[in-house]
Amino acid sequence: MSFVLDPLPYAQDALAPHISANTISFHYGKHHAGYVNKLNELTKGTPYETQTLTDVVKNTYGNPATVAIFNNAAQTWNHTFYWRSMKPQGGGAATGQIKDLILQSFDSLDSFSKAFTDAALGQFGSGWTWLVEKDGKVSIIKTSNADNPINQGYNPLITLDVWEHAYYLDFQNRRIDYANLFLTNLVNWDFANQNLVNKAHL
Amino acid sequence: MSFVLDPLPYAQDALAPHISANTISFHYGKHHAGYVNKLNELTKGTPYENQSLTDVVKNTFGNPATVAIFNNAAQTWNHTFYWRSMKPQGGGGATGQVKDLILQSFDSLDSFSKAFTDAALGQFGSGWTWLVEKDGKVSIVKTSNADNPITQGYNPLITLDVWEHAYYLDFQNRRIDYANLFLTNLVNWDYANQNLVNKAHL
Numbered sequence: 001m002s003f004v005l006d007p008l009p010y011a012q013d014a015l016a017p018h019i020s021a022n023t024i025s026f027h028y029g030k031h032h033a034g035y036v037n038k039l040n041e042l043t044k045g046t047p048y049e050t051q052t053l054t055d056v057v058k059n060t061y062g063n064p065a066t067v068a069i070f071n072n073a074a075q076t077w078n079h080t081f082y083w084r085s086m087k088p089q090g091g092g093a094a095t096g097q098i099k100d101l102i103l104q105s106f107d108s109l110d111s112f113s114k115a116f117t118d119a120a121l122g123q124f125g126s127g128w129t130w131l132v133e134k135d136g137k138v139s140i141i142k143t144s145n146a147d148n149p150i151n152q153g154y155n156p157l158i159t160l161d162v163w164e165h166a167y168y169l170d171f172q173n174r175r176i177d178y179a180n181l182f183l184t185n186l187v188n189w190d191f192a193n194q195n196l197v198n199k200a201h202l
Numbered sequence: 203m204s205f206v207l208d209p210l211p212y213a214q215d216a217l218a219p220h221i222s223a224n225t226i227s228f229h230y231g232k233h234h235a236g237y238v239n240k241l242n243e244l245t246k247g248t249p250y251e252n253q254s255l256t257d258v259v260k261n262t263f264g265n266p267a268t269v270a271i272f273n274n275a276a277q278t279w280n281h282t283f284y285w286r287s288m289k290p291q292g293g294g295g296a297t298g299q300v301k302d303l304i305l306q307s308f309d310s311l312d313s314f315s316k317a318f319t320d321a322a323l324g325q326f327g328s329g330w331t332w333l334v335e336k337d338g339k340v341s342i343v344k345t346s347n348a349d350n351p352i353t354q355g356y357n358p359l360i361t362l363d364v365w366e367h368a369y370y371l372d373f374q375n376r377r378i379d380y381a382n383l384f385l386t387n388l389v390n391w392d393y394a395n396q397n398l399v400n401k402a403h404l
Contacts (some may be wrong), residue, residue, distance in 0.1 A: 146327075166371060
């Protein structure tokens with residue numbers, strides 16, 4: 001058994017002009033695919049090769065001996081989650097149960113957006129910005145490099161990749177423009193609402 | 203007193219076609235300049251604003267209360283050192299005393315090059331690849347994010363920026379091509395030899 005590169009949920013040009021097909025071709029076709037290939041190489045002949053991806057992420061976290069497996073497994077997981085956190089003609093205000101939960105934790109949808117983009121900008125170096133749920137409350141978490149909040153028992157709802165490779169061809173240094181555009185034009189609130197129920201971290 | 207953006211030691215197109223003028227315009231004009239501006243903003247009215255940049259890096263390292271100052275000070279320092287680690291028509295085998303020291307620590311100049319590019323590739327996420335000296339011996343050190351080996355008592359000789367913003371416009375995911383090109387066409391061995399004497403970490 002080996003890990004697979006999950007299909008992109010849309011065509012490579014489907015998020016254009018916001019995220020270009022050029023970016024997707026590298027981000028999905030080289031970076032994400034590269035993590036999957038490396039994960040297979042590193043897990044071959046080990047007990048990890050027959051575990052689920054989520055279990056590999058949990059089982060290899062925080063152990064210096066398995067950091068390379070963790071990095072590649074978590075990056076595989078994170079990128080699959082990221083593609084699904086967006087959709088063509090996405091963006092705009094939160095809907096459904098997520099909207100209610102956001103309004104319980106943040107003063108308004110606008111203050112949620114500000115907190116989310118602040119978190120995106122506040123992650124120094126490479127990492128991810130997450131909306132997560134735990135014990136019926138939502139919050140925003142930022143992680144560094146490959147780190148994933150499932151290792152802290154959170155249920156991820158959506159994620160934004162803030163590694164520079166995610167936005168540099170389209171936005172160069174302007175991470176703020178990329179983060180704003182994610183919220184106004186791309187974010188998939190349906191996926192967030194599904195994750196409340198599906199609990200991807202389990 | 204405030205910190206200044208040191209002039210680039212060459213024109214923005216001087217490293218082309220290896221590193222494009224377009225990359226330099228963002229890397230120097232936005233990223234490096236941004237760190238200097240943020241450093242001035244954060245140190246205004248604090249004791250740090252009158253210290254040398256090297257002292258700010260040393261004095262703010264490892265303290266959660268001063269991490270933002272450290273990140274911006276170290277990135278200011280690192281980028282100034284990076285531009286000088288390269289020169290137009292640079293690259294090739296090491297020369298002078300640095301060559302002798304490399305051959306004392308590595309089997310050959312080729313095995314040094316392999317070790318250097320392995321370190322560049324091996325830095326997961328953002329960071330820097332350094333040739334350093336300590337106690338008369340040279341070694342290769344990799345650091346994460348803004349980290350700088352002067353805080354571990356090393357004397358840096360040259361550095362390669364492996365944050366994705368350093369190479370993504372020109373090389374996309376191909377960090378290996380960028381690292382190889384740094385060694386074959388850009389590295390400034392004169393600067394490395396000067397640093398043996400000048401000891402930038404003091």
